Amino acid sequence: xxxxxxxxxxxxxxxxxxxxxxxxxxxxxxxxxxxxxxxxxxxxxxxxxxxxxxxxxxxxxxxxxxxxxxxxxxxxxxxxxxxxxxxxxxxxxxxxxxxxxxxxxxxxxxxxxxxxxxxxxxxxxxxxxxxxxxxxxxxxxxxxxxxxxxxxxxxxxxxxxxxxxxxxxxxxxxxxxxxxxxxxxxxxxxxxxxxxxxxxxxxxxxxxxxxxxxxxxxxxxxxxxxxxxxxxxxxxxxxxxxxxxxxxxxxxxxxxxxxxxxxxxxxxxxxxxxxxxxxxxxxxxxxxxxxxxxxxxxxxxxxxxxxx
Amino acid sequence: xxxxxxxxxxxxxxxxxxxxxxxxxxxxxxxxxxxxxxxxxxxxxxxxxxxxxxxxxxxxxxxxxxxxxxxxxxxxxxxxxxxxxxxxxxxxxxxxxxxxxxxxxxxxxxxxxxxxxxxxxxxxxxxxxxxxxxxxxxxxxxxxxxxxxxxxxxxxxxxxxxxxxxxxxxxxxxxxxxxxxxxxxxxxxxxxxxxxxxxxxxxxxxxxxxxxxxxxxxxxxxxxxxxxxxxxxxxxxxxxxxxxxxxxxxxxxxxxxxxxxxxxxxxxxxxxxxxxxxxxxxxxxxxxxxxxxxxxxxxxxxxxxxxx
Numbered sequence: 001x002x003x004x005x006x007x008x009x010x011x012x013x014x015x016x017x018x019x020x021x022x023x024x025x026x027x028x029x030x031x032x033x034x035x036x037x038x039x040x041x042x043x044x045x046x047x048x049x050x051x052x053x054x055x056x057x058x059x060x061x062x063x064x065x066x067x068x069x070x071x072x073x074x075x076x077x078x079x080x081x082x083x084x085x086x087x088x089x090x091x092x093x094x095x096x097x098x099x100x101x102x103x104x105x106x107x108x109x110x111x112x113x114x115x116x117x118x119x120x121x122x123x124x125x126x127x128x129x130x131x132x133x134x135x136x137x138x139x140x141x142x143x144x145x146x147x148x149x150x151x152x153x154x155x156x157x158x159x160x161x162x163x164x165x166x167x168x169x170x171x172x173x174x175x176x177x178x179x180x181x182x183x184x185x186x187x188x189x190x191x192x193x194x195x196x197x198x199x200x201x202x203x204x205x206x207x208x209x210x211x212x213x214x215x216x217x218x219x220x221x222x223x224x225x226x227x228x229x230x231x232x233x234x235x236x237x238x239x240x241x242x243x244x245x246x247x248x249x250x251x252x253x254x255x256x257x258x259x260x261x262x263x264x265x266x267x268x269x270x271x272x273x274x275x276x277x278x279x280x281x282x283x284x285x286x287x288x289x290x291x292x293x294x295x296x297x298x299x300x301x302x303x304x305x306x307x308x
Numbered sequence: 309x310x311x312x313x314x315x316x317x318x319x320x321x322x323x324x325x326x327x328x329x330x331x332x333x334x335x336x337x338x339x340x341x342x343x344x345x346x347x348x349x350x351x352x353x354x355x356x357x358x359x360x361x362x363x364x365x366x367x368x369x370x371x372x373x374x375x376x377x378x379x380x381x382x383x384x385x386x387x388x389x390x391x392x393x394x395x396x397x398x399x400x401x402x403x404x405x406x407x408x409x410x411x412x413x414x415x416x417x418x419x420x421x422x423x424x425x426x427x428x429x430x431x432x433x434x435x436x437x438x439x440x441x442x443x444x445x446x447x448x449x450x451x452x453x454x455x456x457x458x459x460x461x462x463x464x465x466x467x468x469x470x471x472x473x474x475x476x477x478x479x480x481x482x483x484x485x486x487x488x489x490x491x492x493x494x495x496x497x498x499x500x501x502x503x504x505x506x507x508x509x510x511x512x513x514x515x516x517x518x519x520x521x522x523x524x525x526x527x528x529x530x531x532x533x534x535x536x537x538x539x540x541x542x543x544x545x546x547x548x549x550x551x552x553x554x555x556x557x558x559x560x561x562x563x564x565x566x567x568x569x570x571x572x573x574x575x576x577x578x579x580x581x582x583x584x585x586x587x588x589x590x591x592x593x594x595x596x597x598x599x600x601x602x603x604x605x606x607x608x609x610x611x612x613x614x615x616x
Contacts, residue, residue, distance in 0.1 A: 141524060142522060185514075185525050193529075202562075205488050206488055214430050224598075225526055251563075252567075271542045273506060274534075277509070280516070281531040294435050296604040298598070
């Protein structure tokens with residue numbers, strides 16, 4: 001499909017792309033670039049690409065598709081570094097969790113004659129680094145593209161075809177709307193998870209070993225997200241600040257209202273609050289976005305012989 | 309092990325007990341009782357017991373072990389109803405998520421000569437009702453017993469043996485400490501889940517269908533808990549009010565501090581907050597309280613062929 005693909009950044013997303021590109025035969029040559037020698041060495045050991053370099057400009061030379069998979073705060077520096085080496089007609093995309101900030105950082109560095117199309121595959125796990133990738137990561141997951149008004153329709157179609165070949169369904173969205181949607185479905189849950197795990201670590205009357213021991217009663221569900229890459233998430237917070245602050249403040253208002261209902265023992269209000277949230281889970285399962293098995297299928301995965 | 313066990317309440321926990329009692333041959337006769345005719349009928353269709361009645365007093369007559377598995381707010385009424393029918397020497401226990409309130413409700417109704425030993429198996433799924441039960445629910449899960457100072461050691465040993473036969477490990481704790489521990493590992497995560505799902509349903513700029521569509525980016529992890537039984541959780545809030553309010557207020561303080569770090573773009577503070585939470589997940593996995601597979605093993609459970 002492409003002569004040469006350059007993967008700039010080879011963490012969970014970059015390495016998963018490497019796997020699926022190989023499996024589907026989407027490129028003649030995969031050039032892998034990352035800033036850290038150690039990570040690059042690991043990518044080489046894993047055989048993720050055909051060539052390896054710490055110089056992103058060298059990787060993108062002659063590439064038909066460049067995929068930038070770095071923490072969003074590093075997008076501007078990468079764009080500046082590759083700018084002079086991009087091949088005319090090349091498609092440059094990214095996978096960042098915020099889109100307005102990535103556009104603001106990268107667009108000024110994009111030379112005439114290349115196609116810059118920001119994107120965001122809605123896929124991930126709590127693991128990071130080149131060892132974490134696997135080819136099925138994008139299977140049946142959405143990939144949101146946020147093309148600019150001037151984006152060439154043909155280049156956009158080519159990028160869509162690429163992501164479909166990776167197993168994704170494609171959606172298209174305005175970058176600012178993307179940032180608001182992700183603030184609620186991804187950034188807010190992530191921050192709440194970090195926060196609750198932090199709160200639980202700080203108690204005087206309950207020990208950390210008790211928190212760990214009895215975590216199956218609910219707490220453990222939050223620790224998965226809270227194990228995610230801190231650099232990535234620091235950058236997301238700094239680069240989608242307004243939308244995140246708005247969601248956090250709505251969340252806090254709602255929480256204050258729930259606290260008040262508990263203090264005043266308003267059982268009816270609590271029952272109503274706890275009832276309306278059930279339907280959403282059902283819809284998520286029906287939309288194929290989660291498994292129906294109890295406990296996310298954990299017990300089935302453990303081979304406990306429990307019903308699924 | 310027992311001649312007759314009475315199960316008062318036949319929801320997720322009661323029906324799981326029915327399954328494991330049968331599998332392990334722990335009783336000669338299982339008497340099932342629940343208030344609702346419809347639920348009782350379903351329990352009969354499922355063959356969960358040997359006799360069925362809506363009258364808890366009838367169920368407990370001649371029972372050697374009585375297990376009360378009802379929303380904690382109903383404990384007092386059940387205790388009053390069974391009080392006169394309890395067999396001398398019988399063990400009466402419960403499975404409620406709060407212990408001080410259950411003791412306060414039930415103890416006054418306990419006649420001389422019976423052994424009342426409050427308990428709480430740390431096990432559950434987001435499903436409820438008699439269809440939700442399965443025998444492996446308690447396997448490798450903790451069961452916390454909160455005996456009273458006057459509890460007979462022999463009766464306590466018998467109850468421990470019962471729970472071990474169900475697959476559980478036993479812990480013993482002061483009831484008030486139990487309520488504080490559970491407030492953080494269970495009640496707080498539960499309320500936060502209800503709250504975030506509520507917040508996400510109320511947005512004007514992001515539609516509910518978008519929330520559902522892109523939920524795999526984090527949000528879906530919260531919807532599992534938020535699909536839990538609303539009656540049970542209303543009662544928990546009302547019956548562990550002080551500990552829950554304290555945890556909510558610590559959580560809110562921490563969240564305000566995180567919000568401030570985002571507003572003032574304090575990247576270092578955010579990075580530090582997001583780093584210290586990783587270790588806890590590792591400890592939970594090492595303690596055998598969660599699976600190590602990415603995404604709780606969801607993809608493995610779906611049979612996507614992803615690495616586990």
